[in-house]
Amino acid sequence: MSEELEKAQDILLGKVNQLCAKFGLNNVMAQLYIVLYLQGKSMSLDAMVERLKISKGSVSVNIRALERYGAVRKVWVKGSRKDFYEVETDISRLIIERVKSMIQGRLSEVKEAIDASHRALNSIKPVDKEERESIKVFNERLNQLNKVQNKARGLFNLFNSSFLNKAIGLKTKRNNKEEMVEIH
Amino acid sequence: MSEELEKAQDILLGKVNQLCAKFGLNNVMAQLYIVLYLQGKSMSLDAMVERLKISKGSVSVNIRALERYGAVRKVWVKGSRKDFYEVETDISRLIIERVKSMIQGRLSEVKEAIDASHRALNSIKPVDKEERESIKVFNERLNQLNKVQNKARGLFNLFNSSFLNKAIGLKTKRNNKEEMVEIH
DNA sequence: TAGTTTGTTTAGAACGTTTTAAACGATGTG
């Protein structure tokens, strides 16, 4: 691979690195994915080590994590004993699936915590007027939190049921062939 | 504040801690906010130190960060020389504003990186057939990325213009008074 | 079977982030 091509890739890799930091994600996984994605062909572990200048152990661990996510798959290359990996190119489906399951998971967790806190609160027998007042405020706040959480959930469900899929062009018969969008 | 009330709060605080880790956020800020929010009254720095068992320096830095975000405000308490802070309780507006600006920022960053990478790619003069092929694939991938990014942007704009505000009950005259949502 | 090549595991190093304690500065008080 030419040095110039590598540089053009590195621009994207640098930004991905930044974004990962902001979202608390593992950047090696993201970079492996991007390299495979832009390359458009399968690569061996050694090739990835060479390309990203990281240790083989790290590549091994992270490429398998990507495989578990369904982001890459192992492919057989005739005449080589090495493991080759190629990318799942339907990137929008991949992103959407991950975002969806993430939102769902977090919403459930939050709801669970609110409910647990609420139960604990309701089991308290207030000893004086001040405590009764504290409990009242606490209750109001939990109800408010619950309301926000419910709205977010409703929004997500609406989104999930049809709007999102149409807007992003997934699962519709019409949009089966990829219409190209030119840059500039 | 009674031990039982503190325990009921701590349930929520624990979950917030987990969520912060998953999103790469600062958990002290989140915990300060939650404590002030559930308490429903202003607190001094010392009270927060006592409540969360963290150093005063940490409270000082993080409460001011919250203030910059517009999440809390300093209030004057008669007869005390201490700084008291109270929470901005319109939590849904707060969350939405932050999510919105975050999405917008990230989308712009991604677009910028794609464009830069694309420009670098287009300035390359391929020396052989193989390199020409690499560039072609690379170009296709960048176009694909751009398409996803465009769709996400379109979705966000649609969302932002009306749908989100209606669904979440913001900025509408009707929903001005808070309708309570009961838990269980 | 002995020797290679390959992928995986792991103990410790390197790294960045967060937290704290102590120093500091500013402001009020007797």
Add this chain to the structure above:
DNA sequence: CACATCGTTTAAAACGTTCTAAACAAACTA
């Protein structure tokens, strides 16, 4: 003015995470 009470800053420690090099295991080759 001397002292006390705050909030802020900062240097160093504590912490968790990520990365690497080396050991290891498994599969192939001669």
